[in-house]
Structure formats: C-alpha cells, structure tokens
Amino acid sequence: MAVDYNAEPLLRVEKLKQYFKNGSYVVKAVDDVSFEIYPGETYGLVGESGSGKTTIGRGIIRLYDPTGGRVLFRDMDISGKLDRYTNWELRTKMQMIFQDPMASLNPRKKIGDIIGEGLDIHHSYSSQEERREKINAILAKVGLAKEHYDRYPYQFSGGQRQRVGIARALIMNPDLIIADECISALDVSIQAQVVNLMKDIQEETGCAYLFIAHDLSMVKYISDRIGVLHLGRLLETGTTEEIFSNPLHPYTISLLSAIPSPNPRAERSRSAVSYDYATSGLDYNRGELHHVGGKHYVYGTDEEVAGWLAKEN
Amino acid sequence: MADKILDIRNLDITFKTTAGNVHAIRGVNVDLERGETVAIVGESGSGKSVVMKTAMGILAGNATINSGEIIFRYKEDDGSLQEVDILKKEKKWVRQNINGRKIAMIFQDPMTSLDPTMTIGNQLIEGMIMHLGISKEDARKRAIELLEEVGITDPEKRYKQYPHQLSGGMRQRVVIAIAISCYPDLLICDEPTTALDVTIQAKILDLIKTIQKEHGISVIYITHDLGVVAKVADYVNVMYAGRIVEVGNVEEIFYDPKHPYTWGLLSAMPDLDTDDDRLYTIPGSPPNLLHEVVGDAFAPRNQYALKADWKEQPPMFKVTDTHFAATWLLDERAPKIEMPQELKKRIERMKQTKG
Numbered sequence: 001m002a003v004d005y006n007a008e009p010l011l012r013v014e015k016l017k018q019y020f021k022n023g024s025y026v027v028k029a030v031d032d033v034s035f036e037i038y039p040g041e042t043y044g045l046v047g048e049s050g051s052g053k054t055t056i057g058r059g060i061i062r063l064y065d066p067t068g069g070r071v072l073f074r075d076m077d078i079s080g081k082l083d084r085y086t087n088w089e090l091r092t093k094m095q096m097i098f099q100d101p102m103a104s105l106n107p108r109k110k111i112g113d114i115i116g117e118g119l120d121i122h123h124s125y126s127s128q129e130e131r132r133e134k135i136n137a138i139l140a141k142v143g144l145a146k147e148h149y150d151r152y153p154y155q156f157s158g159g160q161r162q163r164v165g166i167a168r169a170l171i172m173n174p175d176l177i178i179a180d181e182c183i184s185a186l187d188v189s190i191q192a193q194v195v196n197l198m199k200d201i202q203e204e205t206g207c208a209y210l211f212i213a214h215d216l217s218m219v220k221y222i223s224d225r226i227g228v229l230h231l232g233r234l235l236e237t238g239t240t241e242e243i244f245s246n247p248l249h250p251y252t253i254s255l256l257s258a259i260p261s262p263n264p265r266a267e268r269s270r271s272a273v274s275y276d277y278a279t280s281g282l283d284y285n286r287g288e289l290h291h292v293g294g295k296h297y298v299y300g301t302d303e304e305v306a307g308w309l310a311k312e313n
Numbered sequence: 314m315a316d317k318i319l320d321i322r323n324l325d326i327t328f329k330t331t332a333g334n335v336h337a338i339r340g341v342n343v344d345l346e347r348g349e350t351v352a353i354v355g356e357s358g359s360g361k362s363v364v365m366k367t368a369m370g371i372l373a374g375n376a377t378i379n380s381g382e383i384i385f386r387y388k389e390d391d392g393s394l395q396e397v398d399i400l401k402k403e404k405k406w407v408r409q410n411i412n413g414r415k416i417a418m419i420f421q422d423p424m425t426s427l428d429p430t431m432t433i434g435n436q437l438i439e440g441m442i443m444h445l446g447i448s449k450e451d452a453r454k455r456a457i458e459l460l461e462e463v464g465i466t467d468p469e470k471r472y473k474q475y476p477h478q479l480s481g482g483m484r485q486r487v488v489i490a491i492a493i494s495c496y497p498d499l500l501i502c503d504e505p506t507t508a509l510d511v512t513i514q515a516k517i518l519d520l521i522k523t524i525q526k527e528h529g530i531s532v533i534y535i536t537h538d539l540g541v542v543a544k545v546a547d548y549v550n551v552m553y554a555g556r557i558v559e560v561g562n563v564e565e566i567f568y569d570p571k572h573p574y575t576w577g578l579l580s581a582m583p584d585l586d587t588d589d590d591r592l593y594t595i596p597g598s599p600p601n602l603l604h605e606v607v608g609d610a611f612a613p614r615n616q617y618a619l620k621a622d623w624k625e626q627p628p629m630f631k632v633t634d635t636h637f638a639a640t641w642l643l644d645e646r647a648p649k650i651e652m653p654q655e656l657k658k659r660i661e662r663m664k665q666t667k668g
C-alpha cells in the first residue's frame with residue numbers, strides 16, 4: 001500500500017527528551033528526537049543497544065512523563081495529563097508489543113485470557129462464544145493452535161511467547177502498533193510468516209507500525225522509512241532506499257556494514273567499518289537535523305554535513 | 314579417540330499438560346568435540362531449548378525423560394578428566410557441580426535469568442566467590458573487567474545498578490559476563506544475541522570466540538539467526554519437531570543442504586540482494602506434538618514428500634563423513650529431486666561473493 005505523505009501524520013514526536021536520574025548520574029536516554037509516522041506507514045527504528053529505542057516506544061504509549069518535548073496523536077497532544085475517556089480510548093488505538101516476552105506476560109494467566117484482556121477491558125464482544133471465536137481466530141493468525149488457549153506462558157517456547165504478545169496487540173485492531181524487537185526471538189521461517197502477517201494486516205486495516213529492530217535486513221524489507229538512533233539522538237532518517245543506498249552519517253555507514261550475511265564464506269572475511277563516538281570528532285550537542293533531499297535528513301553541524309555530502313559526490 | 318565433551322544419545326522427552334502428553338523431544342542425538350562450536354537451528358518450538366535445559370538438569374517438573382543419555386566429559390579442578398551421564402545424576406548434584414561451573418548457559422530471555430532485586434555487581438561476583446573461591450575484592454575487580462569486555466561503558470557505575478535500569482541489550486551482556494566468569498568447559502548460548510544490534514552482536518561473538526580459544530571452551534549456539542551461524546559454527550544441527558533432521562559442517566549445510574526443511578529455512582531468509590515483495594514462508598505449521606507423528610514430521614509441509622515420508626520415519630542417511638540427513642529423498646530408490654531452483658541460484662550467488 002502506498003503511503004500518502006500529504007496526509008496528516010498519525011503520530012508526531014516533537015523534540016522528545018527522556019532523562020533518567022540515578023543519584024547524581026543522569027542518563028539521557030532520548031535527547032531531542034523528532035519524527036512522524038503517517039497513517040498506514042511502517043517506520044523502522046534502528047540503533048545500537050541502549051540507544052533509546054524502547055524508551056521512545058514506552059514514551060509514546062505514555063509509560064513515562066517526558067522530560068521535554070511532546071507527542072501528538074492525530075494532532076492531539078498526548079504527552080500531558082489526559083482525561084479518563086481519552087486515555088481509555090488511546091489504549092485501544094495504540095498497542096505495544098514488548099521486547100521481553102516473558103516479563104510482559106502474567107505467569108498465572110492462561111494464554112487465551114492474556115490475549116483476550118483487551119477485549120475484556122473494552123467489552124468488545126456480545127457473548128462468550130464471540131470472545132472465544134475472536135481469540136481463536138487471532139491464535140490461528142499468529143500460527144498458534146486453539147489448544148494453546150489453556151496453557152500458561154512458561155509452557156511455551158520463546159518464539160511462541162512472542163507470538164502471544166503479537167496476538168494480544170493485533171486483537172484490538174489498533175491504528176498504531178509499536179513493535180519492539182517483536183520478531184527477533186523468532187526463527188527465520190516464522191519471522192517471515194509474522195512479517196508477511198503484519199503486512200497483510202496493514203493492507204487490511206491500514207494500521208501503522210513503529211518497527212523497532214536491530215535486524216537490518218528485516219527492517220529494510222518491512223519499512224517505508226527508517227530512523228537511525230544513537231546515544232538518544234536521531235542521526236539520520238529517510239526512505240529505506242535513501243538510507244540503504246545513500247547513507248551519510250558515519251554511524252549509519254558502520255551499522256549497515258555490520259549486517260551479518262547467512263553465507264559462511266562471506267562472513268569469515270567480513271570486515272565491518274567501525275565507529276566510535278568518543279574518537280569520531282563529532283559533537284552531538286552541536287548538531288541539527290539537515291534536509292539533504294527527498295525525505296532524507298541527517299544530523300550534524302553545517303560543516304560535518306557538508307563534509308559527508310562532499311564525500312558522497 | 315577424539316576428545317568428545319558432550320554426547321547426547323537418543324534423548325526422548327514428554328511433557329504432561331492439561332490437554333494431554335506433548336512428545337516434545339523424539340530421539341535427539343548431538344555430539345560435540347572439545348573446543349568446537351556447534352549450532353542448533355530450527356523452528357520455534359522444535360525443542361532446542363528443552364534439549365539444552367535437560368543437559369543442565371533444569372527441566373520443568375511436568376517433563377518425563379523416556380530414554381536417552383547425556384554423557385558429559387569435563388575437567389576436574391586438578392585437571393583430571395571426569396565422565397558423567399547427567400541423566401543418571403540427581404538434579405541437585407547437577408545444579409551444585411555442573412551448572413554455572415562446568416556448563417554455563419546464556420538464556421534466551423535475559424530478564425528471567427537476572428534477579429531483579431540484586432545489583433548487577435552482586436550477581437556477577439556471587440558465582441565467582443562460590444565457584445572460584447576468590448575474595449570479594451578480587452571478584453569485584455574481575456567483574457568490572459568482564460563488564461568492560463562485554464562492551465558496557467561506565468562499568469563501575471553500572472556495577473551498582475539494578476537490571477531494570479539497563480536496556481535489553483545491556484542486560485543480555487551482563488548475562489553473558491556472568492556465564493563466562495567461571496571459565497566453564499561448555500558454554501550454551503540460547504539465542505545470545507537476538508536482543509543485540511549488529512555492531513554489538515559482532516563484538517560479543519568475537520568475545521566469545523576469544524574466550525573460547527584462550528580457555529579451550531566448547532560452545533553450543535542455539536539460534537535462528539543464520540548470519541550468526543555462518544559466522545561462528547563449525548557444525549550445524551537442524552532440528553524439526555523434536556528431532557535432528559540434518560547435520561553437517563557449516564559449508565555443507567549452507568551450500569549443499571539435503572533436507573527439504575533446511576531448504577525451506579534457507580529460502581525464508583530475507584535476501585538483501587533481491588527486491589521481492591513477499592518473503593518465502595514454509596507452507597503450513599509444525600505438527601502438534603500432542604499427537605504421535607508417523608513418518609517424517611515435515612511431510613505435510615513438504616512438496617517433495619515421497620510416499621515413504623508419510624509412513625516411516627526416515628533414518629539418518631549419510632551424505633559425507635560429516636553430513637547426514639533424515640529424508641527418504643536420499644534413499645537410493647528415491648527419484649532424483651533437487652532443491653528449488655530459486656535456492657540453487659541463491660547458493661550459487663553466495664558461493665561467488667567471497668566477501
């Protein structure tokens with residue numbers, strides 16, 4: 001489905017800051033990050049461990065009070081206090097699939113009831129049969145069997161648990177799904193199934209995804225646009241094509257060079273381009289997001305960006 | 314004879330559930346030489362984690378071991394070689410003498426293997442003080458070195474933090490640091506890098522490799538990331554529905570796969586070189602192991618299945634001295650069927666890129 005970039009964005013993240021204090025030690029988990037997601041779009045968020053991906057996701061679904069900046073959902077500021085009804089409604093419109101499947105599933109509840117929780121809270125059925133049917137249908141969609149309804153989380157393999165998380169999000173037909181590493185724990189054939197499934201559901205319902213992952217080959221495959229995050233900063237963003245064929249920021253270049261290839265001979269002789277912020281000579285505090293064409297933006301000072309562009313030509 | 318460190322023979326396990334008995338492990342054989350790296354790949358739910366948990370004596374309470382042996386040969390502290398069948402030992406003995414000391418495991422779900430109420434530092438030194446008998450101060454020094462080695466910046470500060478204050482990938486690196494802290498004979502990594510981005514993944518894999526070389530540690534990787542397998546493994550075991558269906562060295566599995574399930578697995582990888590709109594998926598879903606499997610468990614999803622694959626479980630046919638596959642396609646009476654053209658072309662392309 002082609003994304004309409006002239007439409008109003010579904011989600012707008014504006015200069016979002018999320019700091020954590022541990023005594024005197026402050027972690028700037030997210031620093032001045034801005035991006036938007038359009039209806040029906042898949043926005044891939046990539047970046048090294050600890051770069052702030054999960055924190056952004058959790059910020060969007062309002063698990064934190066932002067240190068600065070704001071988040072708009074359909075032009076409504078959702079970063080502040082909301083009335084109960086709006087909050088309740090938002091909870092169906094945005095769903096998050098969590099990174100740590102075991103930690104996000106209640107160990108004492110049956111899988112079917114975990115998946116049905118959202119339905120229960122929002123009274124989205126008229127009879128127990130309808131509820132059961134909806135849950136069975138979604139179980140089938142994510143490749144689980146209806147016999148799994150009565151099992152408990154610990155009785156599942158890692159990948160099966162992850163699919164429970166996906167089912168729980170999908171059942172609410174949300175407009176935005178934040179998928180935090182939702183396929184990393186799955187084997188390739190199920191990854192492919194889940195990714196195809198996510199695409200089908202997007203076709204069907206027009207929902208948008210914030211797809212957080214570190215597997216760049218999958219991100220490339222599923223995303224319309226990509227944002228590259230490092231040390232809490234959004235360093236580069238653009239269409240998948242722009243990022244993969246014309247990466248500008250040295251961090252992006254290093255990330256792309258490290259994608260492992262399922263090819264033993266190539267893998268044994270691979271050399272990734274290394275990148276170390278401390279010795280890079282860059283100063284993230286002095287940069288700005290520069291438009292470099294199309295939907296492509298890169299973060300840096302005027303001189304830095306001019307240098308990268310010169311190298312490109 | 315070669316120096317085998319682990320030899321799993323004919324392992325067979327059933328789980329009792331409210332819906333009935335799940336025959337999850339159906340005759341698994343795996344072996345591993347000292348210093349070698351073996352990967353186990355296979356569909357989610359195929360039994361990879363259960364097999365390795367059994368080797369560590371931490372199987373769930375509703376499991377019954379129907380048959381099998383797990384022979385483990387490890388070095389005592391005085392350097393002498395010991396041999397045990399883990400399945401014949403008390404769980405408690407295994408937990409005290411083997412777990413964390415001789416066999417260390419990095420779990421799939423890092424949050425479940427860390428104690429949320431304890432600082433990272435205390436969790437790191439606990440094992441070292443107990444198993445290596447070193448002082449608290451020495452343990453602390455080594456813990457900080459280890460944190461640095463696994464790529465955690467500001468290790469002194471992180472040392473004092475609790476698990477929930479770290480990102481997913483950092484937690485995983487802490488788990489890795491704990492696992493290697495006592496120089497085990499065997500390190501089992503269950504999806505060790507799924508939570509990590511590619512740059513750190515590469516660092517961690519190199520780190521494990523270095524430690525492996527320095528200390529002669531054997532490593533088993535359970536992973537579905539075929540990029541990781543290509544990078545680290547000497548041998549690959551392909552598992553499907555509770556059985557090993559193909560085993561070979563890494564080149565044999567990637568460039569000359571024989572089992573149709575392995576064909577499907579390799580075909581499903583996203584290919585950075587093509588712009589296909591949909592990913593290949595293996596049709597159907599894995600069998601429900603509540604019901605006994607007849608023949609090759611993969612037959613219902615296998616467009617190349619022969620009559621025999623539906624009726625009788627195929628034995629492991631020998632392809633080379635190191636390469637075996639359980640499919641009737643390898644029987645001499647079988648029609649000559651080749652892997653799908655698409656995959657064949659892809660493998661040709663792979664062989665040509667020499668990196």
Ligand SMILES: Nc1ncnc2c1ncn2[C@@H]1O[C@H](COP(=O)(O)OP(=O)(O)OP(=O)(O)O)[C@@H](O)[C@H]1O
Nearest residue numbers: 155157158159328337357358359360361362363373
């Ligand atoms: N305690 C248990 N009770 C019942 N069934 C179980 C139990 N533990 C595991 N199983 C089942 O055994 C099978 C194998 O599980 P296992 O965790 O080994 O899979 P896996 O190959 O590691 O998969 P993944 O790649 O998803 O981690 C699965 O079908 C799982 O549901």
Ligand SMILES: Nc1ncnc2c1ncn2[C@@H]1O[C@H](COP(=O)(O)OP(=O)(O)OP(=O)(O)O)[C@@H](O)[C@H]1O
Nearest residue numbers: 020029049050051052053054055478479480481482
């Ligand atoms: N509740 C918290 N208290 C203190 N620090 C936190 C908290 N949550 C996250 N952080 C810190 O914020 C930073 C970003 O963490 P985040 O979980 O967003 O990373 P991530 O990009 O999702 O990484 P990963 O790929 O490893 O999951 C890290 O330095 C982390 O330690």
Ligand SMILES: [Mg+2]
Nearest residue numbers: 053054099481
């Ligand atoms: Mg995260």
Ligand SMILES: [Mg+2]
Nearest residue numbers: 157158362421
């Ligand atoms: Mg597992």
